[in-house]
Amino acid sequence: MSSRAWFDKLTTNGMEGIDYMNFTPVILWSDALVFLLLAACLVGAWYIRQHEHLLLPWRRVAQNATAMVSLLVLALFLVVGLLDTLHYRAALPERNGGERVYSPEVLSVFDKLAGPLRTQSEKTYSAPLAVTLYAKESIGDAQGRVLRDYPRLKFGGAHLTDESQRDGDVLWRGLKGAVVGVIAAIFFVMLVGWAKRSMPTRAGSKADGGHVTCPPYTLRPMLVATLIIAALTGITFNLATAYHVLGTDKVGQDVLYLSLKSIRTGLIIGTVTTLVTLPLALLLGIAAGYLRGWVDDVIQYVYTVLSSIPSVLLIAAAVLMMQVTIETHPQWFDTSASRADLRLVFLCLILGMTSWTGLCRLLRGETLKLRELEYIQAAQAFGVSSFRILTRHIVPNVMHIILIALVMDFSALVLAEAVLSYVGVGVDPSTISFGTMINAARLEMGREPMVWWALTAAFGFMLALVLAANLFADAVRDAFDPRLNRMEANA
Amino acid sequence: MLAYLLRRIFYAVPILIGVNLLTFALFFVVNTPDDMARMQLGIKRVTPEAIGKWKQQHGYDKPLLVNGAASGTGKLTDTIFWQKSASMFVLDFGYSDDGRNISREIQTRMGPSLAIALPTFVVGLVVYVSFALLMTLFRATALDIAGVALCVLLMSVSGLFYIIGGQFVVSKLWHLVPISGYDGGLGGFKFVALPIVIGVIGSVGSSSRWYRTIFLEEIGKDYVRTARAKGLSELRVLFRHVLKNAMIPILTGVVVVIPLLFMGSLLTESFFGIPGLGSYTIDAINAQDFSVVRAMVFLGSLLYIVGLILTDISYTMVDPRVRLQ
Numbered sequence: 120m121s122s123r124a125w126f127d128k129l130t131t132n133g134m135e136g137i138d139y140m141n142f143t144p145v146i147l148w149s150d151a152l153v154f155l156l157l158a159a160c161l162v163g164a165w166y167i168r169q170h171e172h173l174l175l176p177w178r179r180v181a182q183n184a185t186a187m188v189s190l191l192v193l194a195l196f197l198v199v200g201l202l203d204t205l206h207y208r209a210a211l212p213e214r215n216g217g218e219r220v221y222s223p224e225v226l227s228v229f230d231k232l233a234g235p236l237r238t239q240s241e242k243t244y245s246a247p248l249a250v251t252l253y254a255k256e257s258i259g260d261a262q263g264r265v266l267r268d269y270p271r272l273k274f275g276g277a278h279l280t281d282e283s284q285r286d287g288d289v290l291w292r293g294l295k296g297a298v299v300g301v302i303a304a305i306f307f308v309m310l311v312g313w314a315k316r317s318m319p320t321r322a323g324s325k326a327d328g329g330h331v332t333c334p335p336y337t338l339r340p341m342l343v344a345t346l347i348i349a350a351l352t353g354i355t356f357n358l359a360t361a362y363h364v365l366g367t368d369k370v371g372q373d374v375l376y377l378s379l380k381s382i383r384t385g386l387i388i389g390t391v392t393t394l395v396t397l398p399l400a401l402l403l404g405i406a407a408g409y410l411r412g413w414v415d416d417v418i419q420y421v422y423t424v425l426s427s428i429p430s431v432l433l434i435a436a437a438v439l440m441m442q443v444t445i446e447t448h449p450q451w452f453d454t455s456a457s458r459a460d461l462r463l464v465f466l467c468l469i470l471g472m473t474s475w476t477g478l479c480r481l482l483r484g485e486t487l488k489l490r491e492l493e494y495i496q497a498a499q500a501f502g503v504s505s506f507r508i509l510t511r512h513i514v515p516n517v518m519h520i521i522l523i524a525l526v527m528d529f530s531a532l533v534l535a536e537a538v539l540s541y542v543g544v545g546v547d548p549s550t551i552s553f554g555t556m557i558n559a560a561r562l563e564m565g566r567e568p569m570v571w572w573a574l575t576a577a578f579g580f581m582l583a584l585v586l587a588a589n590l591f592a593d594a595v596r597d598a599f600d601p602r603l604n605r606m607e608a609n610a
Numbered sequence: 611m612l613a614y615l616l617r618r619i620f621y622a623v624p625i626l627i628g629v630n631l632l633t634f635a636l637f638f639v640v641n642t643p644d645d646m647a648r649m650q651l652g653i654k655r656v657t658p659e660a661i662g663k664w665k666q667q668h669g670y671d672k673p674l675l676v677n678g679a680a681s682g683t684g685k686l687t688d689t690i691f692w693q694k695s696a697s698m699f700v701l702d703f704g705y706s707d708d709g710r711n712i713s714r715e716i717q718t719r720m721g722p723s724l725a726i727a728l729p730t731f732v733v734g735l736v737v738y739v740s741f742a743l744l745m746t747l748f749r750a751t752a753l754d755i756a757g758v759a760l761c762v763l764l765m766s767v768s769g770l771f772y773i774i775g776g777q778f779v780v781s782k783l784w785h786l787v788p789i790s791g792y793d794g795g796l797g798g799f800k801f802v803a804l805p806i807v808i809g810v811i812g813s814v815g816s817s818s819r820w821y822r823t824i825f826l827e828e829i830g831k832d833y834v835r836t837a838r839a840k841g842l843s844e845l846r847v848l849f850r851h852v853l854k855n856a857m858i859p860i861l862t863g864v865v866v867v868i869p870l871l872f873m874g875s876l877l878t879e880s881f882f883g884i885p886g887l888g889s890y891t892i893d894a895i896n897a898q899d900f901s902v903v904r905a906m907v908f909l910g911s912l913l914y915i916v917g918l919i920l921t922d923i924s925y926t927m928v929d930p931r932v933r934l935q
Binding site: 420421423424425426427428429431432433435436437439440442443444447530534537538541542543544553557561564565574578581582585586589590593 | 624625628629632633636637645646648762763765766767768769770771774777778782789870873876877880891892895896898900903904906907910911914915
């Protein structure tokens with residue numbers, strides 16, 4: 120055996136030895152931005168925890184039962200979205216001269232977890248929890264006769280020998296799922312309660328004695344919400360292993376899977392856009408308000424021009440241009456996922472470019488007001504540099520405006536995505552989103568018999584996300600708005 | 611007043627130039643006319659001759675900003691920018707990429723757009739303000755809380771849902787009105803009724819809540835307390851005092867959209883098959899007709915600026931303290 124062959128054998132063996140690594144992680148542009156945003160949020164949260172005066176408004180949010188329940192729902196959506204953000208490409212069984220070949224299909228950890236949902240697709244429409252297709256087809260039976268009947272599904276209820284067993288089976292599985300979900304939730308709640316008791320929060324003990332972060336009257340709604348959500352998740356989980364809980368769409372894909380995948384797109388549109396909006400609005404708004412003079416004139420001119428174009432048209436024009444650019448440069452993208460992803464990132468960019476003007480105007484006005492206040496005049500008189508005044512005195516005092524604007528924008532952006540995708544200037548048609556789901560399903564209402572589940576699922580999930588976001592945003596605004604007089608401020 | 615208006619109109623010119631330059635940059639610098647020709651002709655196997663012919667046919671065979679080959683003013687006028695963008699200042703929108711006169715299309719499509727948008731606007735304003743006043747009248751009671759909750763719920767629902775749901779229930783189940791279509795004159799009422807109702811419902815949540823906030827801010831002021839101390843009834847206080855004083859913030863949001871009503875609504879018109887400017891824009895977007903999109907962008911920003919000027923004028927009407935100088 121030559122040394123060369125021996126070496127080859129060793130390396131291939133070595134590779135087989137680490138076969139558990141049979142994937143390569145893929146970080147798409149949007150993933151990177153999400154991680155960046157997540158890191159920024161964590162750093163921000165850590166910073167806020169260190170400062171009692173920054174923590175105060177958040178504690179007010181924590182005392183709001185509606186806000187906390189909304190946050191719970193949002194957290195669930197966030198978990199799904201984050202799992203769907205960890206992308207990878209699985210290795211193919213064939214090898215190209217010892218070198219591992221990866222599938223061109225980019226999957227996510229969520230896809231892996233929801234594997235059966237993704238792969239078990241039927242032929243065409245089937246109703247939620249159905250065991251047969253939605254339309255009759257010609258089937259040949261054992262004797263060679265051709266019958267017109269509803270064919271059984273390949274996966275939905277395939278374990279049943281007879282269709283009549285379905286109701287009992289669905290009930291039993293649902294019950295089992297609910298019980299397991301509730302037990303898991305109770306266990307989780309007890310764990311949290313135990314952890315809290317054994318480790319009293321530093322902030323809680325330091326503040327005005329006995330001021331606990333979560334007062335008892337928000338605990339009960341939280342508990343009820345946790346139990347309900349856990350039961351629902353349990354039911355869905357247990358049923359989804361054997362049925363298509365929300366039915367299947369025209370090409371037989373599971374609607375529940377599509378709805379869950381849409382969450383990531385919605386969250387990205389709602390959050391990544393702020394990465395564009397925030398720096399632009401903050402830098403330009405504060406510069407215009409503080410420096411005034413020609414800087415103010417130029418910045419005002421820029422945002423007046425941008426805001427004078429109706430936003431849908433500006434977005435449409437920009438997206439059209441992006442489409443042409445993408446289609447004339449196919450060499451930029453190695454997988455179709457990266458192409459669709461870049462389009463998503465571009466859409467966020469464009470949405471950000473059209474939506475920073477409102478916040479910028481607000482920040483400019485506030486800075487104009489702030490710079491006339493005594494403490495800033497005093498700082499100027501002491502010869503503190505402009506940069507230092509801006510970072511130490513102005514920015515912290517406009518933070519509440521930024522925060523309120525960002526949380527209020529989130530739901531508007533999620534809703535806008537659906538409309539833009541319908542108009543044809545939204546996400547890539549291959550990206551699963553609420554907009555593409557609605558667009559694909561909107562003609563199904565006119566079909567006989569009507570197919571209602573895909574639209575209902577898309578609208579339902581969107582309503583849950585947007586409603587939770589709206590309620591949470593309201594609570595944040597109430598907690599941060601300095602115009603509201605509060606008892607604790609006087610105390 | 612006149613001097614003020616003249617100055618505002620004068621200020622509008624650089625903004626419109628900015629809009630024009632921006633759209634021009636979007637359309638021609640990011641993507642060259644060659645890219646556009648390839649796009650229009652289909653991406654595969656396009657000969658350079660075909661591209662040249664397309665560009666010549668649609669007037670894209672000139673330099674972008676400065677024409678070195680021409681002489682005199684031709685250096686500036688014989689360019690794509692002058693021919694395609696600058697001519698929009700005199701409202702000459704030229705021809706769409708499929709050869710139609712855009713100005714004529716805009717004229718004929720304005721009517722249907724207004725037939726939907728104007729009633730939606732007027733009915734909507736009345737409904738939103740009344741609802742908000744009702745909530746203000748019963749403020750801090752269960753009725754008010756229920757109203758706000760309803761508003762939050764309504765504004766969390768996608769606008770597409772109202773349209774699809776409304777079409778399904780009213781047209782398909784109840785057979786009250788046709789699903790889509792348009793007809794001029796009185797016969798058109800059955801076509802426009804549903805879009806108007808849906809348009810009003812679509813923004814009842816956000817608008818009513820916004821007006822309620824405005825009214826609540828006014829109602830905490832001293833003059834309201836004085837009015838009550840004089841023994842005025844609560845209804846009289848609301849309508850005679852609060853509503854009048856809340857006019858400035860209301861007008862700020864309302865007047866600016868009046869000129870934009872001409873543009874119609876993209877979604878409503880496309881779902882209900884109304885041959886207005888909104889559906890014209892959507893068709894242009896789907897057909898990637900850049901000339902039409904560019905014309906609509908310019909028209910939209912022009913109308914927006916008109917709206918801003920109208921807003922200022924309306925302030926002088928409701929508040930005698932405001933003087934335009």
